[in-house]
Structures are given as structure tokens and as C-alpha cells.
Amino acid sequence: MLPTLTTSSLLLSCLNLGALAALNGHCPPLGPVLPAPTQPGKHEAIPAAATALRDILTQMTASYNNSAVAIGVKSIHETDLLFEYTYTPPNKDKRGVQEVDLDTVFRLGSLTKVFAPLALLKLKDRGVSLDDPITKYVPELRALKDQAREDSPVWTVEWDEVTLGSLASHMAGIPSDLITDIAPFGDLSAYGYPKANSSKFLGCSGFFGTPACNKTIFFEHFGExxxxQVPFSPQTVYSNIAFPILSFAVEAITNQPFADFVANEIWKPANMTRTFATKPDDALGFIPAKDIWWPADLGFEGPEGGYFSTITDLHRLGDAILQHKLLSPVQTRKWLKPVTATSSSGLLVGQPWEIFRAENVTSDGRLIELYTKTGDLISYHSLLVLIPDYDLVATLLVAGPGGAGEASGSAMTLMMSRLVQTLLPAVEKAGKAEARAAYAGRYVDRDTNSTITLSLDDDEPGFKISSYVMRGVDVPATDPGSTLPPATVPRLDPPMRYRLYPTSANSGRGQTSWRAVGTRATAADVEKQDGLFAWRMNSCITWAMMDRVTFEFGARDHFVFDVQQGGKVKGVEAVGYGVRMKRECK
Structure with missing residues (x-):
């Protein structure tokens, strides 16, 4: 049972949610609506949010007599963490650490799954593609058909249709696991099962004192x-075993043990010095009292959930991913995209990301995506969170026996939700303060009688564009939208309302690319129109309307800023209008 939050902590959450303003008719593109802050730790909103979050976590862990917690939040642009929290329970195993800190080792469980797709992506220079069939590298999988009851989609996997990417995204349709069979663990007739046939026992699992299973056991039994599902079915089915199979491919390509490749090509360049593929010295880790899962050996299934790490090392991993130290920028951007959906509208699936989508966090109420990977191994729970919109990494590690008043996987996920709801609005304020100082103000070109003013004086997304005049023409009052301009210039009432948003395009030489999105609709107009449809946000089609109207190949909605060293902007080009304006004032 989860701890009960006090009135004060519930009030904090309610205030955060109650303060959320609507998008006010706007439809921002998915992704950041302002540049991510580079110095969020210096903003005054962060300490207050950190104090509120620490109070919430203190209340949530108050009943934990046997469970440990370690949490960190970091901007990839800063050395110090924005937030950290650790909790050491009064009861713990004497073999392990007696005081939990950010370098305490925990078991990762399924967070381990991040490393197999990442390893394969790092083999691109050897011609490896996630679209390759798994049988290109592990052809012996085809022989598993011989173990099936019959050769049909109901009883067998068509392995030649299974790709590396489908395995990484749980879309391969293959069985979930091998070592979790419950038949060997006692008489289960009270649950309706028949008497177990001992010839079907694997004789291994790594649990409850049994030896770990090896790769041979997999090929002898998995075809049974x-x-x-079939590959690429609409029904995504989570699969543990997919990741050991991916590790077989890595081993076949590299001719070395999977754990060695990961250690040399991922952990070493990311400076992950306390991450392990097998159990480290007991003195490095937190071990719950009377725990039997700390030493459990998953054998060949290690790549699905057998690794160990710390808050510090997971932050180094998140930094390395978001700073493109492990993959190229385009590879990283591609990896951090959804691949398929689930039956929850708030959860998409990547390779192997679990992508939470929240609309109740920021002041403008826009959609935020959290790229996460969770892990659970009975008494150990882990969570890595990447928030690309803000260049943030959050990590949560929990260990305990479960049960009433103790930590659990659901408690950890609730902690993550509280963290996001409490800390992200403060980071948003830091980003607005930096963007306001760098970009806000009036931009003018007197030779063409052109001016544009940018402000951040409301809770709506991106920059507000006002006094938008090009060559003496009032653009908001005359913009006909994405159509051929009529012969007679219209006078719009009400005029268009524009917001300006950054793109991912940055020259690296002081130029940043932005796009303007306009609407005449009010929040009430949008609500009324969208209410006619069976799905949400029907009118929000910015993705299909950007870059449509051009003049001499320059898009009307395209703005390119000249950024000086130090981050402040000196001017902007309205590309479609062929106008360059200088920044005159904030």
C-alpha cells in the first residue's frame, strides 16, 4: 500500500495542476517550445521546487523500514545535480552499504534492456540496421520450429519476419520469457494446474537457489x-527474452561476449565506473534485510534485467545519450522516437523506451514526452527518465521487500510523477528567463519599414509575436492563411495570433532556426470545433501546415536568428519576406 500524502503535499500538487492554463487555441509543434535552459540551477524557482519535492518524498518514505531510495535530477549542461534525494531504512542487510548515497549500487532489472539496442546502433558502421532480420545474425533460431506442436502462426514464430528493431520495441510477437515457468516450484493443483511433468523442467532459472540457465537451454526449449502474436501485430506484447536474443546478434557480429562489448563501447566512453554485468562486491550495494534477489544470476538472460548500477552512473549514461557522445545526433534523434502505441493514450513504446505523455505539467498545458525505461526484479526497482525538451535526466533507484508500507515499482513511478509535476515547472521558468534575456524585444529594419516584437509575458507556449509588420504591411490583419493570397488584400477581424517556436536546426555558427505558427481561433472556438469529433484535438494539425507558404523558395513562417557569443541575439531574418531586422531593445 502506498503512503498517504498529507494535505500540504496534496495541496502542492493540486496548486500545480490548478494553475495550468489552456493552450488558448494554440497548437504548438511537438517538442520544445523554447530552447532548453543551460543554467537552470541558477534560477530562483529551483530551490523552492526542490524543497517542496523533498517534503513530498519524505512523506512518501516515512513508513519505509526496510526500503531504500536514491533519486537524482540533472541538466546535461551543468555539472551539479538540480536535485538529489536518498533514504536509508533502519533495517538492512549487514553485507551491503549502511548509508545510501548516489554511488550506492542497486540492481537495474529491466532498465538493463537499454544496452542491447544501443549496442546494435553502435554497430551501424559494420552495416547493421535495426531493420535487419534477426536470422541474418542468429540463423539457428529457425530450428526452433522443430520443437513446436505444429508449424503454424498459432504455435511457431516465423523468425525470418522478426527484425532487430521489432525485438527492441516488443513488436516481434515472440513469447515473453523462458525462465519464469512456475511448474517446478511446488504442487499448484490448488490453482487449477495439472500435475507437473518433470521432463518439462528446465532445471535452471537463477532463482531460489537454482543454477542460471545458459544459451544451450534456450535453443533446446524455447521453440516449445x-x-x-505475429510480428508487427497491433497488439504490442512486452518480451523479456527479446533482449538476450539481441545480445546473441551482438556477439555474432563482434565475436566477443555481449557484456564485454557493452563495457568497452558504452560504459567506458560514458565513464560509468560502477556499472556491472554480474554481482559486484556486496559492500558496494544496498541489500534489503533477508533479501535473496541481490545475488540472483539470470545467466544468458542477463541482458534483459541482470545488470547493476548507481544514480551517478545512470546520469552519466543519460548525459552521454543526450549529448550525442555514444551515437551521432541524427542516430540519437531517431532512437528517441516512438515506434508503436499501447492501449494507454499516455504511453507509447520505443526501442526499448516507455514514453509517457503528460499534458498537466507545464503552465501552457502542452504535451510533454518523457523517454523512460523502468526495471523491476522482485525487490529492486529502477527508472531512467530522459526529457529532451529540457535536456534533463532523472534517475530513481528503489530496493525493498515490498508489502504494506514499503517501496514498490508503483511507488517508484508515483515518485517520478511527483518529481515531474513539482520540478519541471521550475525548470520551465528557468528556460523562460534565459530565453527572455536572449531573444525578447523589438527587431527593426527601417529601410523596409519592418518590425517584429517578441515577448514572454503570458503562460502560452513559445514566444508571442506582436507588432508584426513586413514592408509596412500589418501581417496579422492581412494573412489569408495557407492559401494563395486573394487579389484584394483582406482585413481580418480578429487578426491572426502568432507564436514562435525553435526547431532542432542550429548552424553551430551562431544561427538558430525558428518557425511561426498562427491561429485566429480562440480556446472556445477550438473546444467547440473539436467537440464534433470522436478523437481529441482534431484541429491541432500544425505538423501538416508548417513550411507551406513560400515566396522565392523562402517560407513565410521561417525565422533565423543571429546569436552572439554569450547567447544574446543581435538580429533576425524573416526568410520568406527577405527582411533582416536588428534587435533594438528587450
């Missing part, structure tokens, strides 16, 4: 398991 019927698949839950």
Missing part, C-alpha cells in the same frame, strides 16, 4: 513456447 507458442507465440502471443
Amino acid at each position: 513456447r507458442p507465440p502471443p
